[in-house]
Amino acid sequence: MTAPRREVDAVVVGAGLAGLYAHHRLRQLDLTLQGFEAAGDVGGTWWWNRYPGARCDVESMDYCYSFSPEVEQEWTWTERYATQPEILRYVDHVADRFDLRRDIQFETRVTAATWDEAAQRWHIDTDRGNRVSAQFVIMATGCLSAAKQPEIDGIDTFRGETFHTGRWPHEGFDFAGQRVGVIGTGSSGIQSIPVIAQQAAHLTVFQRTPNFSMPAKNFPLDPESVEARKAVYREHRQRMRESRAGVVVPMPEHSALELDADARQATYERAWATGTLYGMVAAFNDLLVDRDANETAAEFVRARIHEIVDDPEVAERLSPRKHPFGTKRPCLDSDYYATYNRDDVSLVDVRATPIVEITPTGVRTTTDEYELDAIVFATGFDAMTGPLLGPDITGVGGVALRNKWAAGPRTYLGLATAGFPNLFTITGPGSPSVLVNMAVAIEQHVDWVADCIAYLRERDLASIDATVDAEDDWVDHVNEVADLTLFPHANSWYMGANVPGKPRVFMPYIGGLPRYTEVVNDVAADDYRGFTLTPVITPEPERSASSAH
Ligand code: NAP
Numbered sequence: 001m002t003a004p005r006r007e008v009d010a011v012v013v014g015a016g017l018a019g020l021y022a023h024h025r026l027r028q029l030d031l032t033l034q035g036f037e038a039a040g041d042v043g044g045t046w047w048w049n050r051y052p053g054a055r056c057d058v059e060s061m062d063y064c065y066s067f068s069p070e071v072e073q074e075w076t077w078t079e080r081y082a083t084q085p086e087i088l089r090y091v092d093h094v095a096d097r098f099d100l101r102r103d104i105q106f107e108t109r110v111t112a113a114t115w116d117e118a119a120q121r122w123h124i125d126t127d128r129g130n131r132v133s134a135q136f137v138i139m140a141t142g143c144l145s146a147a148k149q150p151e152i153d154g155i156d157t158f159r160g161e162t163f164h165t166g167r168w169p170h171e172g173f174d175f176a177g178q179r180v181g182v183i184g185t186g187s188s189g190i191q192s193i194p195v196i197a198q199q200a201a202h203l204t205v206f207q208r209t210p211n212f213s214m215p216a217k218n219f220p221l222d223p224e225s226v227e228a229r230k231a232v233y234r235e236h237r238q239r240m241r242e243s244r245a246g247v248v249v250p251m252p253e254h255s256a257l258e259l260d261a262d263a264r265q266a267t268y269e270r271a272w273a274t275g276t277l278y279g280m281v282a283a284f285n286d287l288l289v290d291r292d293a294n295e296t297a298a299e300f301v302r303a304r305i306h307e308i309v310d311d312p313e314v315a316e317r318l319s320p321r322k323h324p325f326g327t328k329r330p331c332l333d334s335d336y337y338a339t340y341n342r343d344d345v346s347l348v349d350v351r352a353t354p355i356v357e358i359t360p361t362g363v364r365t366t367t368d369e370y371e372l373d374a375i376v377f378a379t380g381f382d383a384m385t386g387p388l389l390g391p392d393i394t395g396v397g398g399v400a401l402r403n404k405w406a407a408g409p410r411t412y413l414g415l416a417t418a419g420f421p422n423l424f425t426i427t428g429p430g431s432p433s434v435l436v437n438m439a440v441a442i443e444q445h446v447d448w449v450a451d452c453i454a455y456l457r458e459r460d461l462a463s464i465d466a467t468v469d470a471e472d473d474w475v476d477h478v479n480e481v482a483d484l485t486l487f488p489h490a491n492s493w494y495m496g497a498n499v500p501g502k503p504r505v506f507m508p509y510i511g512g513l514p515r516y517t518e519v520v521n522d523v524a525a526d527d528y529r530g531f532t533l534t535p536v537i538t539p540e541p542e543r544s545a546s547s548a549h
Contacts, residue, residue: 005133008032010453011124012103012138013110013391016044017091018426018442019140020100021067025450026138027103029457034132035104036124042095042104044142046087050168051188051376052195054084057216057277057332061229062247063087063439065094066237073230080275081218081332105130112392113137115421120462120537122422135462136453139388140426140446143434146386150183150379151500154357161374165192166381175199179371181363183355184378185211186493190331192378194339203345204370206355206363209491210320212301213331217275241444244512246437249278256284256293268300281326288326288485298325308337315340317349327490329434383493384429384507385409395420396465408496408505412466412474412530413520415445421465421534424449429507430478434494436513444513448520452528462536470530482506 008031012022015037026033039047056063060082065071075090082090095101105128112125116133124132147166149155155162163173165188180200182189185207197203229236239248256264264284271283280301286293302319309315318337339345353365362372385405393401396419404410404419411417414431415424426445427433433441456464482488488506491497495504509516523529 003131005123005131006034007133008034009134010034010136010138011036011110011113011122011132011134012140013037014044014140014142014145014387014426015039015042015095015101015104015106016046016140016142016145017065017439018142018446019044019104019138020091020095021065021443021446022138022140022426022449023100023103024067024098025446026453029450029454031136031453033103034124034130034134036108036110036126036130037104037106038109040106041092042101043088043091045145046084046091048145048147048168049166049188050084050170050172051163051165051192051378052172052199053191053193053334054165054168054188055081055191055216055218056084056087057081057187058247058437058439059276060086060221061226062240062437064090065439065443066233066240067443068094068098069234071097072233076226077221079218079220081216110391112394113423114392114394115396115423117396118537120421120534135422137423138426138446138449139423139428141387141390143384143387143427143438144381146382146390148380148382148386148499150355150377152183152355152358154359157360158358158362158372158375159360160372163374163376165189165376165378173374175374177201178373179362180204180374180376181206181370181372182376182378183350183363184380185209186378186380187329187331188380189376189378190333190336192376193345194333194335196376197339197342197345201344204363204372205345205347206350207317207347208350209322209328210318211328211331212298212320212325213333213336214272214277214280214301215275216332216334217273218334240437240440241517242514244514245278245282245435246432246440246513247276247278249276249282252282252285254284255286255290256296257286257290264296265300268297272300272304275332277330277332281330288324288487291324291486294324294326294486301325305337308341310341314347317347323490323492324486327485327487327494328492329494380493380498382499382502383496384434385496385502386499388425388428393420393423395423406503408503409507410471410475412471413516413523414509415448415520416464416466416531418466418468418471421463424452430474431509432511432513432516433508435508435510440513444517444520448524451524455524455528456533459533460536461533463534464528464531465534466531474530477511478509479506481509481511485510 060077183206271279306315409429411430414428496502
């Protein structure tokens with residue numbers, strides 16, 4: 001006989017920054033919780049992505065929780081851009097300090113969530129046989145957590161070691177003396193290539209699309225500047241929340257086309273020197289909306305690549321010309337372009353000579369065969385929707401989320417999807433998410449969800465469900481704003497273009513964090529406008545024979 005389902009108030013899926021904060025906030029509401037996490041411990045993306053050179057490219061003092069002024073004061077970051085191990089230590093510290101592991105079962109993947117209309121609850125199943133019933137489900141599953149293997153024949157035949165940057169072995173791997181191939185030149189490739197090059201006997205980089213990358217100019221943080229920030233941390237956090245991308249950057253006043261060439265060049269030089277992602281992207285106010293303006297930034301970066309890389313042919317191969325600057329996520333690097341000046345590093349353009357297959361001994365392209373001892377797939381993720389469509393999620397009327405989203409994700413505010421009551425998506429598609437500092441986006445979403453749940457419980461409401469009309473309007477708005485920009489012109493993971501067969505839809509909301517926050521707060525203040533709130537359905541008492549007449 002099947003065991004009865006364990007009843008809790010909420011299931012939280014994922015134990016990265018989002019899941020952990022959800023545990024913290026929901027516990028304050030006295031909810032009973034069950035967390036599930038596929039990884040062996042807390043950390044989410046920082047638990048999985050342990051590849052050489054992995055760092056955050058948002059500054060460490062900005063990429064961390066703001067909910068606890070105490071943690072903010074007691075934790076001291078050591079570098080401008082924290083390494084993956086340091087971030088994991090930080091997450092570990094927060095989890096310990098607030099006892100956040102208590103309700104989490106690790107090494108457990110949620111396989112299904114099914115809405116039980118009569119009970120107004122979710123039934124959750126896992127790959128370890130857990131059976132849970134919960135009023136709420138919080139999908140804190142991350143935007144970039146479903147690692148994507150490349151569609152290349154023969155991977156399984158390779159006799160050497162293979163790795164995916166997003167699933168790196170915890171014991172690490174020493175590439176000393178090895179002939180290594182890296183496939184992919186997104187952020188993960190660009191961060192790992194310089195470090196792998198230092199270890200390997202020879203590194204071959206297989207590049208399909210060159211990316212725009214800027215120097216990180218990382219440095220150890222000195223105690224005085226850390227103390228200075230800590231002294232004004234609260235005010236700084238507020239400014240972050242009020243900033244378009246969740247980091248404080250001066251808003252540009254000028255169009256790139258308003259200035260003469262010298263003044264424009266000087267602006268780009270200053271932006272490049274900041275060593276920040278947003279410095280260059282926000283150097284002018286029209287880089288992401290005007291092709292000609294954008295081209296000035298693209299040309300500036302290409303000129304830097306040609307300056308750094310000795311061989312002009314290699315420099316040209318590394319120069320992006322097919323997508324506007326900033327429309328595929330740009331990268332921050334440490335000596336990426338200079339790595340191609342090493343004698344033991346070579347660059348293969350697999351757009352010109354595509355990979356045909358992986359053989360037992362290496363990679364075969366249409367023109368050459370590369371003998372390798374190890375291959376690193378830096379091939380990215382089924383972003384944003386991948387983690388949400390992994391489990392079988394079935395809503396009202398037996399509708400599968402996979403079917404509902406077959407033509408692309410549809411959400412109301414990136415927080416909920418119509419027909420799936422009480423299921424919340426933290427930094428879901430249709431929210432600013434990956435376009436802003438994720439730490440800020442996560443806290444904002446979890447706070448909104450916790451406030452919503454508190455509202456429902458105070459009023460004895462059983463469920464909240466987005467209306468189809470509100471969702472349609474929001475999806476239209478997300479698309480309209482995206483269409484004002486150059487983003488839809490790139491084959492990026494923002495557009496789902498990196499996964500064969502995935503609908504081509506711009507998934508995040510590009511209207512900026514302050515505008516978005518205003519909208520979602522306004523919805524909440526207006527008694528959750530655009531949602532249907534349903535009271536607890538009490539079953540009709542069975543009529544006895546005597547009362548029937
Ligand atoms: P990505 O940006 O999607 O890059 C994947 C790379 O693999 C691309 O160059 C892609 O080429 C290439 N690729 C995929 N399939 C291929 C195939 N079959 N043959 C040849 N090349 C193939 O993935 P990512 O580098 O892991 O980064 C994903 C996101 O994670 C980033 O954009 C960023 O948001 C986040 N991230 C952040 C940090 C950080 O510092 N905070 C670090 C790493 C990652 P195409 O471009 O042609 O598709």
